[in-house]
Amino acid sequence: MSSERRATLADVAAAAGVSVALVSIVMRDAPGASAATRARVLEVARRLDYQPDSRARLLRSGQSRLLGVVFSVMHPFHDDLLTGLYDAAEKIGYELTLSAVTPRRDERTAIAGLLQDRCAALVLLGPQIPTAELATLAGRLPVVAMMRTVRQRQVDVVRTDDGRGLHLAVDHLVALGHRNIAHVDGGRWLSSAERRQGYRDAMRRHGLQAYERVVNGGYGEEDGARAARELLDDPPTAVTVFNDLSATGLLDVLRRHGLSVPGDISVVGYDDSSFSRLAHIDLTTVAQDIETMATLAVARAVERIDGAQIVHREVVIPPRLVVRGTTGPPAA
Amino acid sequence: MSSERRATLADVAAAAGVSVALVSIVMRDAPGASAATRARVLEVARRLDYQPDSRARLLRSGQSRLLGVVFSVMHPFHDDLLTGLYDAAEKIGYELTLSAVTPRRDERTAIAGLLQDRCAALVLLGPQIPTAELATLAGRLPVVAMMRTVRQRQVDVVRTDDGRGLHLAVDHLVALGHRNIAHVDGGRWLSSAERRQGYRDAMRRHGLQAYERVVNGGYGEEDGARAARELLDDPPTAVTVFNDLSATGLLDVLRRHGLSVPGDISVVGYDDSSFSRLAHIDLTTVAQDIETMATLAVARAVERIDGAQIVHREVVIPPRLVVRGTTGPPAA
């Protein structure tokens, strides 16, 4: 069936009556072949349906122009990030090789796979493994962590300024006239501390420390729902929530208890997850600048590969606020 | 920095005072080494932090135990499918290599990347490229298409019985007491024809041909919203919708026009997308049996690689209905 061996450089060379090396030159678009033979070789290659073997190619030419990316199937906007990474990588002639984290395939496994593929650098989306492991990894090849801080000299970081994200959210609510603004926390999740601190700072900046209130939350819908029930005793006029998923859980409980959003209470999420755009949910939220982050992550990885001097190890991108239907002026 | 060359078999062999071949034997767990040396070599390998080079490994040992998977970042439950595929592949000792389709990276590019990696077979999730191209591809290596039919002898197919999915939806609604049931179509999208036909057949089976009504829809929220506005003139008591995304658009318009769901009208989606589980949306929907599909797709790919005789080229999996909050008995 598909047992006819794939064409190799040697096959093409034989068919075109030239040496293997010359075919290699032509395929790589390298200087050293006349226009005439170049055309002839290309024609033969096309006829034999020759496909270069990237394994052999990379094996021989040491440097692999290959970036390993670890992403998680559980995380909604990793998809958007992948899109950006592909764009950025293509632009500078690098290939991407992906390895997914799934509920039953952990980060260590995903990384190990990429190491065997000998990629030149690793881009990790929201890595959860301990800093120490990241550090030893970074001793071996350039590592760029996205969407979390890493206190480790060797590991590069590209992330959003989460503190600033909450400033934006609070500023927006204050501008609408809110004063009694609570924050639903993310618990042990990555960057939950930064967001909480951002909320605190923003409240103080507005002289609203008297209203400061942080309630326990978490990553999922359930966490948001629980927080909502806690808030119902003494509802604020607005809430900022750790992330969109949690915010939808919160929204649902609020509405079921007869509160109107944004009439009685305004809600701001975080992440601009795809579902927050649904007409049904229409959540005001803080968006990360995915395209910029992707571009910078790839650029940084390549800089490291090329052994460039890195000045700012940590790149922090400002987020932006996406105003949708869950925020409005407080009830008079 | 990270310039110290990675350890190779030769390094390990030298350090352990044995031949390269023997180290290879130990690393592959192949017979031909004593327990004592085996232990010693492994110890040395660990000390040198040896990582096998999959490129070289695959290059030499012709058969690559590598499955190429093309998925799309736009499609919500491709993530779930990936999870299943990883599980299935791991179970039988295959590796997965992923290539994503993004808004700016088409299927052809994604596939080309995998071909260069010399994977042994391709698994395509909901491929959109023309059948003819799939066929030529399948002439070169085993190709398994998931979630669509392909009228082509060489291409294997693993998909859900979409017709049956709509039977389930209609049966459920009829059991609740509905008779006036409309269907919102998917337009030109994959498997939209099967779903429409399933709806038609089911209605007739219940003797409800008089109520048969198919309105134009599509893939996105907008399409569902448009269909909803069309239905508002003469609302049925229940609707089956091409997919979940479209269903949420429809739900939103219905509710904004004061109709209660499921009080005034019941809605059934299709796909069990992650967002349909959100408390807010809580959509009754048809779920594909992702785990089974993934397992079968991998199994089929491997069968082809091993040159097995394939009896049923197309594997069709029954879906199941997930009853949530958007369906109930019709208003009396």
Next chain:
DNA sequence: CCTCGACTCTAGAACGTTCTAGTCGTGTCA
């Protein structure tokens, strides 16, 4: 007429594995 450089091309050694075909002991059996 000879030399030189530019250009086109080629032979053959890498890259890090796996695989084939051995070699060397050592113990068993006739």
Next chain:
DNA sequence: TGACACGACTAGAACGTTCTAGAGTCGAGG
């Protein structure tokens, strides 16, 4: 004692590329 099977190990050739070094050819310049 010799033949022989067996286990543990090794040398060296693959795999399909890229790369280095050099071999021809040809026209120009002295």
